[in-house]
Amino acid sequence: MFDFRLLLLLRWRQFRSDALYWLRTVGYQPDERSFSQRLYGLYLALIGAFWAGSMVSWGAEQAALLGASLTPATLSDLLAALPWLALALQVYALASALRVTPLRLSFADIAYLAGSPVDRAAAVMFAYTRQVVARLVPFGALGALVGIVLVTPVDSGARLAAALRGALAAEALLVFTMTLAWTLGILRLIFPWLRRHPWIWLLPFGLPAAAYLLPGVLLWPGRAAIAAIYGEASGGALALLVAGALGLAALMFRLGSQVNMAYASDESIVYARIKALGLMAWRDPRLRLRIYGQAARAGRKPWLHLPKAFGLWGLTTRAALTYLRHPMMLLTSLLWGALMTYVAILLVSEQLPVQIWIGWLLVAGFVPPVGLLYVFRTDLEERFLRQFLLADRLRLLAADALLPLAALLAGALIVWIAQGFAPEVAIVGAALILLLGMLLALSGAAAFGNRRVALARFLITAAGFGVVAVAGVNLGALAGLVVAVIANLLLCGVLMEAG
Amino acid sequence: MQTDDNQTTPDAPLLDVSGISYRYGSLNALTNATFTVEPRQLVSLVGRNGAGKSTLLKCIAGWTQVTQGEVRIHGYAIQKNERYVREHLILVPDTPQFYDELTAWEHLQFVAQAHGWRGWETDAEDLLHRYGLLSNKDAFPFTFSRGMRYKLALCMALLVEPEILLLDEPLGPLDPVSADELWIELNRHRSDGMAILFSSHQLPQEAQPDRYLIMEQGEIIADGTPDSLRADFSLDGRHSLDDLLRSAIEARKAEADHV
Numbered sequence: 001m002f003d004f005r006l007l008l009l010l011r012w013r014q015f016r017s018d019a020l021y022w023l024r025t026v027g028y029q030p031d032e033r034s035f036s037q038r039l040y041g042l043y044l045a046l047i048g049a050f051w052a053g054s055m056v057s058w059g060a061e062q063a064a065l066l067g068a069s070l071t072p073a074t075l076s077d078l079l080a081a082l083p084w085l086a087l088a089l090q091v092y093a094l095a096s097a098l099r100v101t102p103l104r105l106s107f108a109d110i111a112y113l114a115g116s117p118v119d120r121a122a123a124v125m126f127a128y129t130r131q132v133v134a135r136l137v138p139f140g141a142l143g144a145l146v147g148i149v150l151v152t153p154v155d156s157g158a159r160l161a162a163a164l165r166g167a168l169a170a171e172a173l174l175v176f177t178m179t180l181a182w183t184l185g186i187l188r189l190i191f192p193w194l195r196r197h198p199w200i201w202l203l204p205f206g207l208p209a210a211a212y213l214l215p216g217v218l219l220w221p222g223r224a225a226i227a228a229i230y231g232e233a234s235g236g237a238l239a240l241l242v243a244g245a246l247g248l249a250a251l252m253f254r255l256g257s258q259v260n261m262a263y264a265s266d267e268s269i270v271y272a273r274i275k276a277l278g279l280m281a282w283r284d285p286r287l288r289l290r291i292y293g294q295a296a297r298a299g300r301k302p303w304l305h306l307p308k309a310f311g312l313w314g315l316t317t318r319a320a321l322t323y324l325r326h327p328m329m330l331l332t333s334l335l336w337g338a339l340m341t342y343v344a345i346l347l348v349s350e351q352l353p354v355q356i357w358i359g360w361l362l363v364a365g366f367v368p369p370v371g372l373l374y375v376f377r378t379d380l381e382e383r384f385l386r387q388f389l390l391a392d393r394l395r396l397l398a399a400d401a402l403l404p405l406a407a408l409l410a411g412a413l414i415v416w417i418a419q420g421f422a423p424e425v426a427i428v429g430a431a432l433i434l435l436l437g438m439l440l441a442l443s444g445a446a447a448f449g450n451r452r453v454a455l456a457r458f459l460i461t462a463a464g465f466g467v468v469a470v471a472g473v474n475l476g477a478l479a480g481l482v483v484a485v486i487a488n489l490l491l492c493g494v495l496m497e498a499g
Numbered sequence: 500m501q502t503d504d505n506q507t508t509p510d511a512p513l514l515d516v517s518g519i520s521y522r523y524g525s526l527n528a529l530t531n532a533t534f535t536v537e538p539r540q541l542v543s544l545v546g547r548n549g550a551g552k553s554t555l556l557k558c559i560a561g562w563t564q565v566t567q568g569e570v571r572i573h574g575y576a577i578q579k580n581e582r583y584v585r586e587h588l589i590l591v592p593d594t595p596q597f598y599d600e601l602t603a604w605e606h607l608q609f610v611a612q613a614h615g616w617r618g619w620e621t622d623a624e625d626l627l628h629r630y631g632l633l634s635n636k637d638a639f640p641f642t643f644s645r646g647m648r649y650k651l652a653l654c655m656a657l658l659v660e661p662e663i664l665l666l667d668e669p670l671g672p673l674d675p676v677s678a679d680e681l682w683i684e685l686n687r688h689r690s691d692g693m694a695i696l697f698s699s700h701q702l703p704q705e706a707q708p709d710r711y712l713i714m715e716q717g718e719i720i721a722d723g724t725p726d727s728l729r730a731d732f733s734l735d736g737r738h739s740l741d742d743l744l745r746s747a748i749e750a751r752k753a754e755a756d757h758v
Contacts, residue, residue: 294599294641302637306605306612314612322600382596383562384652387589388610388659390582499581 003122007113011130021279056141063145064159067152075153082146083222087211090177090221091204097185099201103127103259105268106275114261121256128182128252135178136171143170147229154230162229169225172238172245176221179245183252189259270295286370286377293326315391315399319375323403329371333404336369337411341433345419361465364440365458369408373444376400380448394495397445409437428477432468435484439464442491449498464491511574513538513694514588514663519558519568521551521717528554529717531568536663536694541685544698545744546714552698553593555714556665559696560590572663590665593672595652597640603627603651604636610655619658626654629680646672657684664688666697675703682706702740711740713747721747 020030028044029037070078096102103124105114113123147166148159188194211218224237273291274281281288304324309317323330340363347356376397379389389396412433417426443464447457464487472480512535521529529551536542544552557563559570561577561584570577577584597606604623611619627633630650635643640651649672656664664685670678682703685695702708711728713721721728725743729735732746 290599294639297599297639298642302602302605302639306601306608308612310612310615310617314609314615318601318609321605322598325600378598383560384590384592384595385598387560387585388655389613390585391613392582 003119004126006118007122007126011126059141059145060148060159060163063148064152064156067149068156070149070153072153075150079150079226082226083219084208084211086173086222086225087208087219090180091207093177093181094184094204094207095201097181098188098204100270101189101264101267102131102182102185103189103264103268104271105261105265107272110265110268110272114265119257120259120261121253123261124182124186124256124259125249125253128179128249131182132175132178135174139170139174140167143167143173143225146170150226150229158231161231165231166225166229169228169238172241173221173225176241176245176248179248179252183248183255186252186255186259189263190255192260192263195263286374289370297325312391312395312399315389315396316402319400320403322375323371326371326374329369329374330404330407333369333371333407334411337408337413337437338415339411340364341412341415345415361462362458364465365443365461366454368440368444368457368461369404371404372408372441373397373401373448374404376445377448392496393445393498394492397441397495401441401445405437405441408440409434412437428481431481432472432477432484435481435488436465436468438488439468439484439491442488442495446491446494446498460491511571512536513573514559514696515569515571515574516555516559517569517571519555519565519570521554521558521563522566523554527717529558529565532558532719533568534712534719534722536696538662538692538694539689540694540710541689541708542694542696542710542712543702543708544696544712544714545700545740546698547744547748550714551717552714553667554717556590556667556696556698557592560584560588560665562590587661588663588665589656589659589661591649591652591656591667591669593649593668594645595648597648597651599639599641601639602637603632603640603643606640606651606655607658610658614659623654623658626657629684630654630677646674646677649673650677653681657688660688660691660693662693664693664695664697666695668699669697670699670701670703678703711743713744715748715751720751 023030023044026044028041104127143166144163145166147162147164147169150166151158151162188200194200207218221241224241228238270291274288277287302325304321306321307317340360343360346352347360379386379396379400380393391399413430416429416433419426421429440461443460444457446460447453450456467487468480468484471483514536516535517533519529519532520527532551532555544555546552554563558565559577561570561581564578572580572584572587575583598609601609604627607619607623607627611623624633627636630653632647632650632654635647640648643651649669653666653669669681673681682705685697689695707725710722710724712719713728721731723731728743728747732743732750734742734746
């Protein structure tokens with residue numbers, strides 16, 4: 001019990017410190033105990049409450065609208081699909097817990113918690129409780145929305161009760177699933193022979209097949225939740241789920257003291273590395289991507305070989321090898337190009353308001369595909385490696401971004417050509433896609449010389465795309481193409497000048 | 500000596516550091532550092548932690564923009580001739596970074612191919628063998644220990660054979676066998692004409708640099724050959740590098756107190 005209190009104090013201090021950081025980012029100074037700061041704190045609390053209330057109200061309204069639009073046939077399909085969805089989430093939770101320890105430790109935890117005589121059961125139960133509690137609110141909200149959607153076509157007057165029952169049902173399901181997953185995950189940290197079977201985490205993926213044969217047994221939790229939403233269950237089914245969770249939790253508490261912290265530490269390294277990044281992990285997703293990539297490649301033999309190629313071609317093949325060993329980056333570039341083109345076509349054909357266009361531009365400027373300049377950025381920012389690359393920035397960009405840019409353009413052109421426009425429109429559009437794709441890469445590359453990369457990237461992209469759009473809309477498609485060529489040439493000049 | 504940024508004369512020093520300073524916020528990390536390095540010189544940069552050794556090396560390599568002063572290579576100012584610097588100078592920092600997607604061998608291959616060299620394989624294999632990395636050549640560098648990463652960075656730098664090699668704390672992460680190997684290698688490259696400037700806290704027993712640059716609080720407080728510095732500080736041949744460093748710092752302190 002003392003150890004539990006100790007951990008509670010430690011986590012509370014960590015939570016408090018994180019919370020204070022976020023409060024400081026919105027201008028609140030908790031150390032200043034002045035009247036104005038207290039007033040500002042109250043103002044922030046009211047704003048937060050108003051925002052949360054608005055979101056709840058908006059979400060409920062959207063769910064009711066969605067529910068009202070459901071036909072009886074769709075509702076029936078949805079009711080049949082939901083237990084399977086619940087099972088899919090359970091499979092994911094079980095597989096995750098069997099793949100990597102659910103008890104995840106930061107570097108500080110590895111040093112001071114795993115390395116101390118603190119009762120392992122306290123560490124396990126505390127981490128489990130924290131994880132479950134953190135998920136209760138979002139899952140409860142989701143359950144409430146599902147409740148509103150399901151009950152609206154049947155009895156629109158019972159929405160509030162259905163929302164409450166939906167929230168409770170989702171939470172009961174969550175607690176049961178997470179407790180089961182944690183218990184299985186903890187067993188791996190106790191019995192070493194379980195860890196010797198690295199493919200054990202794939203076992204839960206057999207559950208859907210088993211559910212096909214025994215639907216009454218495996219789809220029961222999801223069906224019980226739906227029955228609860230309609231008020232058809234007496235509450236006994238949900239109580240049974242919670243009782244099952246409590247029984248498993250008691251078992252976990254009993255087994256927890258036997259957990260081998262060395263195993264937990266060993267499997268927590270990726271988590272600990274990301275945790276050590278702090279806010280940087282959120283600000284720069286590349287860093288997380290890098291850690292996950294390293295973890296995935298660490299134990300594997302590299303596939304493909306760097307071909308014998310020299311000069312610029314050598315740079316190009318090296319970049320290609322990087323992307324082929326990271327195929328997800330090429331895929332995201334392809335999908336990004338396809339999606340942005342599809343949305344752009346929708347914007348033009350539906351003549352949507354300018355605010356939506358601004359949103360499109362914000363996505364293009366601030367959230368370009370992460371893989372597009374991955375190699376180029378590494379070449380530029382890692383000064384030790386940059387010394388070995390004799391090419392200037394423009395040639396470096398040409399070599400480094402060729403493959404992801406080709407993937408992005410391929411995605412965009414596939415969507416464009418699939419529209420079946422007249423040949424002259426299709427050709428002009430394809431040329432514009434090509435030039436805008438290059439402009440996107442050049443804008444990002446030009447921004448890397450600046451201190452505020454994200455802002456510079458957005459401004460350069462917005463300016464480039466903006467002048468092309470203005471010229472295209474006011475002077476015709478050909479003028480848009482000419483301006484796009486000029487914008488590309490200007491940015492090429494900037495990169496060459498940068499050396 | 501040269502006067503124009505794009506012209507040089509044959510008598511321009513290989514590396515000419517003249518009056519460079521670097522401010523880090525309100526802190527003077529480097530103050531008025533001035534010295535030259537000629538081909539075939541092995542110069543040791545010594546000083547306590549935080550003396551400014553790494554900052555000086557980064558300024559010379561152009562990784563950090565100096566607040567004042569100038570660094571020239573063959574008379575070319577480095578800030579305006581970045582590419583020229585890349586062709587002639589390599590800095591191996593204390594924590595070198597690598598590509599996550601390339602193996603150790605592919606790093607060497609890539610570096611050689613980027614320079615357009617053929618027949619590099621024997622040299623690369625030889626380097627990896629000498630530093631004990633040959634059995635790990637197909638592994639990714641992010642799986643290496645700090646010492647192994649430094650050795651790989653050294654192999655990349657030595658494969659390129661730059662005219663000026665800057666090494667930041669090369670002996671810190673290396674095991675004694677590799678440290679001796681590095682010393683032999685550096686002497687060999689010095690004989691071939693390479694200029695080497697390295698920072699270090701400790702040197703192997705038999706190591707004899709041509710010159711020491713002693714730094715304290717961002718300033719070069721002594722510059723000379725081992726013998727001339729020992730004479731300056733009234734030390735004899737039995738005294739170690741540590742004694743030399745302590746004497747230089749004490750002399751500096753006494754001078755400051757006197758002023």
